[in-house]
Amino acid sequence: MKPSRPEYATLCFNTPDSGDELNSKQNRRAIALITTLMMSVVLLMMLVSLVRAVTTQDYLTRGYHDNVAAMYVAESGLADVMSHLEIDGSWQEGFNGEPMQNRPGKYWVKFFSGGGQVPDDASINNIIGNTARPGPRGRVVPKGSALIVVTARVGAAQRQLEAIINSSGVINVEYPLMTSGNIELKGAVTIDGIHSLQGYERVAAGIHSNSRGSGTASVTWEPSNATDKAVVTGKVSSADSRPVGVGIDFGSDASRYDVGAFERAAAQKQFPGVGDIDRQVSLHAGDPAPTIQTAGTTTLPAGKYHKSGNLSVNGDLALDGGELFVDGDLTINGGISGQGAIWASGKVTFKGDATLQSSEKAAVMSKQGVNLLGFNGEEYMEAFAQSDPEVRVLWDATKQALGDTQDLLQNGDPATIVGAGGPLDVQARKLAYYPDSAELPIPVVNPEDALVGGNYLGKLQEKLSAQSQGPSRDFMIRKLGGYKDFFGANTAGTDATVANQFFNRPRVMPGAFAAVVNSSRVDALSKLTLQVSNVSYAKAGSSYFQGVIYTNGHVFAANSVTTLGAIMVDGRGRTDVQPNPLDPSETFKPGQLVMRKGANLTFVEEFFEDGDNALRIRGPVRVRTWASR
Amino acid sequence: MGFPLKKKCLAVTVAEVIMAFGIVAVAILAIVSGFMGAIELNAQSVDMAVASQVGRDFLERVHELGYDSVPEGTFVFDGSRNDPPNADGFPPAPYPKVTANGKDHFLQVRVGTKGATLKVVVVEVVNSRHGRAVFETYLYPGFSTT
Numbered sequence: 001m002k003p004s005r006p007e008y009a010t011l012c013f014n015t016p017d018s019g020d021e022l023n024s025k026q027n028r029r030a031i032a033l034i035t036t037l038m039m040s041v042v043l044l045m046m047l048v049s050l051v052r053a054v055t056t057q058d059y060l061t062r063g064y065h066d067n068v069a070a071m072y073v074a075e076s077g078l079a080d081v082m083s084h085l086e087i088d089g090s091w092q093e094g095f096n097g098e099p100m101q102n103r104p105g106k107y108w109v110k111f112f113s114g115g116g117q118v119p120d121d122a123s124i125n126n127i128i129g130n131t132a133r134p135g136p137r138g139r140v141v142p143k144g145s146a147l148i149v150v151t152a153r154v155g156a157a158q159r160q161l162e163a164i165i166n167s168s169g170v171i172n173v174e175y176p177l178m179t180s181g182n183i184e185l186k187g188a189v190t191i192d193g194i195h196s197l198q199g200y201e202r203v204a205a206g207i208h209s210n211s212r213g214s215g216t217a218s219v220t221w222e223p224s225n226a227t228d229k230a231v232v233t234g235k236v237s238s239a240d241s242r243p244v245g246v247g248i249d250f251g252s253d254a255s256r257y258d259v260g261a262f263e264r265a266a267a268q269k270q271f272p273g274v275g276d277i278d279r280q281v282s283l284h285a286g287d288p289a290p291t292i293q294t295a296g297t298t299t300l301p302a303g304k305y306h307k308s309g310n311l312s313v314n315g316d317l318a319l320d321g322g323e324l325f326v327d328g329d330l331t332i333n334g335g336i337s338g339q340g341a342i343w344a345s346g347k348v349t350f351k352g353d354a355t356l357q358s359s360e361k362a363a364v365m366s367k368q369g370v371n372l373l374g375f376n377g378e379e380y381m382e383a384f385a386q387s388d389p390e391v392r393v394l395w396d397a398t399k400q401a402l403g404d405t406q407d408l409l410q411n412g413d414p415a416t417i418v419g420a421g422g423p424l425d426v427q428a429r430k431l432a433y434y435p436d437s438a439e440l441p442i443p444v445v446n447p448e449d450a451l452v453g454g455n456y457l458g459k460l461q462e463k464l465s466a467q468s469q470g471p472s473r474d475f476m477i478r479k480l481g482g483y484k485d486f487f488g489a490n491t492a493g494t495d496a497t498v499a500n501q502f503f504n505r506p507r508v509m510p511g512a513f514a515a516v517v518n519s520s521r522v523d524a525l526s527k528l529t530l531q532v533s534n535v536s537y538a539k540a541g542s543s544y545f546q547g548v549i550y551t552n553g554h555v556f557a558a559n560s561v562t563t564l565g566a567i568m569v570d571g572r573g574r575t576d577v578q579p580n581p582l583d584p585s586e587t588f589k590p591g592q593l594v595m596r597k598g599a600n601l602t603f604v605e606e607f608f609e610d611g612d613n614a615l616r617i618r619g620p621v622r623v624r625t626w627a628s629r
Numbered sequence: 630m631g632f633p634l635k636k637k638c639l640a641v642t643v644a645e646v647i648m649a650f651g652i653v654a655v656a657i658l659a660i661v662s663g664f665m666g667a668i669e670l671n672a673q674s675v676d677m678a679v680a681s682q683v684g685r686d687f688l689e690r691v692h693e694l695g696y697d698s699v700p701e702g703t704f705v706f707d708g709s710r711n712d713p714p715n716a717d718g719f720p721p722a723p724y725p726k727v728t729a730n731g732k733d734h735f736l737q738v739r740v741g742t743k744g745a746t747l748k749v750v751v752v753e754v755v756n757s758r759h760g761r762a763v764f765e766t767y768l769y770p771g772f773s774t775t
Binding site: 032036037044046047051053054064065068069072073078080082086100102103105275279282283621 | 645646659663671677751763
């Protein structure tokens with residue numbers, strides 16, 4: 001019996017048995033295998049495609065991850081550059097494959113300082129430069145800034161970014177007086193503005209408080225006597241939504257004040273970003289300590305100085321481009337002058353004033369508060385004059401001569417007021433000592449005899465020297481001495497040389513007035529006018545500051561304060577109170593401003609606008625523009 | 630002539646069919662394992678993409694909040710342990726975790742310092758199976774590209 005055929009075999013055998021059929025059967029041999037193999041190939045191709053698609057997606061995902069990681073590495077590189085430039089504006093070492101601290105990834109920054117074509121990946125440091133420099137790809141790097149190109153790599157991913165950063169920024173100030181807390185003004189107050197110290201173009205200037213108010217008014221003013229007035233050429237504004245008279249209180253007698261406008265519920269204003277003062281101070285802990293004179297003037301040449309602990313300067317502090325970092329309280333028992341900056345992690349207290357500087361300005365940054373205990377020389381001299389008739393005559397004559405000099409400079413014909421023996425020379429001989437003066441001093445019989453021979457300022461100095469010793473007396477002696485030298489005979493060099501020095505850097509310097517007048521430097525008269533007007537403006541002895549004061553604490557002014565520039569009191573986020581240095585039972589809150597005996601604030605617009613006369617501080621480095629390449 | 634040839638034909642065809650079955654079996658096995666691997670790889674890729682995006686979102690938020698929001702010193706905040714944020718709210722959302730595609734992605738945040746100024750933030754995003762993204766960035770006060 002034949003074995004039965006399986007069913008599938010019939011596909012092969014259940015066919016006619018002929019030669020063609022046999023050939024056909026032979027042709028169909030392995031057809032299943034071939035078909036299977038072909039299908040398998042197709043399936044394998046599909047599988048390979050699937051695997052390739054998935055691995056490609058995985059590759060892309062990893063690429064995306066590395067690309068994102070590289071972006072953060074590039075940003076880290078930029079942050080690292082900024083941290084170096086903050087400490088040293090001339091830093092140009094760069095990075096050559098600097099590894100990240102915790103993760104794979106490196107960054108490169110190459111500075112280019114040579115001439116010629118700037119490579120595409122080069123960085124340019126122009127922070128301490130005075131003129132613009134060419135950068136990569138035709139960019140221009142402005143003065144005071146740097147163009148940084150950072151290249152970062154993570155795995156196979158590479159990112160490049162370029163940024164313009166700025167270290168010595170112009171402080172952006174809208175108001176000459178702005179606080180985060182309450183403003184309390186008392187006495188005669190004048191708040192006005194000028195565009196530039198080189199001219200008299202007026203601009204509106206106001207005051208603003210970000211305090212939303214609770215309890216006492218956010219902004220108050222009250223007169224000290226029957227004649228005091230408040231003059232504010234701009235707006236008096238506050239974020240306090242309470243009605244004017246409650247949130248902003250200038251009293252009920254509108255004839256006592258002249259204000260541009262009152263604005264309640266004003267938008268909160270932004271304070272300039274000057275960075276964390278504590279951090280700035282600690283960053284410079286490694287800088288040398290300043291050499292402080294026990295008396296007289298302490299001059300800080302260009303450079304950075306750090307003092308650990310409290311610092312007291314008995315005399316004037318002259319900043320000749322220097323920056324002083326004090327990790328504690330700073331007390332200056334004299335004045336501050338020159339161009340530079342002071343950073344203090346504690347309080348800053350001024351007991352003197354600033355000598356007259358027209359083109360220079362200082363920045364004072366204090367974490368805990370600023371006390372302006374400005375010495376009122378006018379009041380002191382008036383009191384002194386009442387006790388001595390000769391002083392009365394000399395003091396009145398001094399003020400008269402200063403006024404006449406200013407009048408001549410502002411209204412006189414430049415060609416006729418200069419020259420030896422001219423009207424200005426006559427006034428100078430009244431004020432200060434000239435060895436060739438035609439008029440010799442005579443013994444004083446009547447008080448008016450003191451005027452003979454001129455040199456009023458020198459004689460007042462002598463009178464003061466005969467008084468008992470004390471900081472007020474010493475302060476006035478120094479101040480009158482400075483004026484006397486300024487108006488006195490030029491012995492520092494030829495008239496032309498001294499006049500040139502004054503012209504290039506106008507300031508109160510010995511012999512400057514005589515040098516300009518005697519050499520008939522008509523082109524320097526406008527600068528001389530400003531110096532003399534400042535003498536008048538500062539009323540020869542009132543507290544005077546030129547620049548910007550910024551604090552995270554309070555500002556307290558015990559005496560009449562004259563400020564050319566701006567005062568910013570940003571106490572946000574702080575709660576610690578500070579005692580009144582004159583009355584410890586009273587305390588001041590962060591953000592609070594208190595001026596008890598009047599204030600003269602003149603907003604100088606050009607200090608806060610980009611330009612040659614801008615007030616720049618070397619604070620935190622900031623990114624101005626940023627782009628991924 | 631018929632049967633011997635027919636017999637031969639039958640033998641070849643059976644072997645052929647058996648081979649075909651074998652090939653099909655191998656192919657199916659390969660396809661299934663390849664497919665499983667592809668699915669696994671795809672899931673891993675998706676998880677990594679999600680983790681990368683979560684990590685990126687977190688660092689962007691840190692940049693947005695700024696330098697001062699990052700604590701000074703060395704700290705570790707582990708989202709898988711549900712470590713609470715500090716009093717100032719650091720680390721910010723999306724810490725401690727993000728749920729996407731039915732999976733929890735936990736954030737582990739490490740904070741440190743570099744030099745006198747820079748703060749270092751490392752964020753590692755992981756889920757229970759796979760998908761891990763780690764990013765590190767330095768923060769400088771006042772610098773934010775967001």
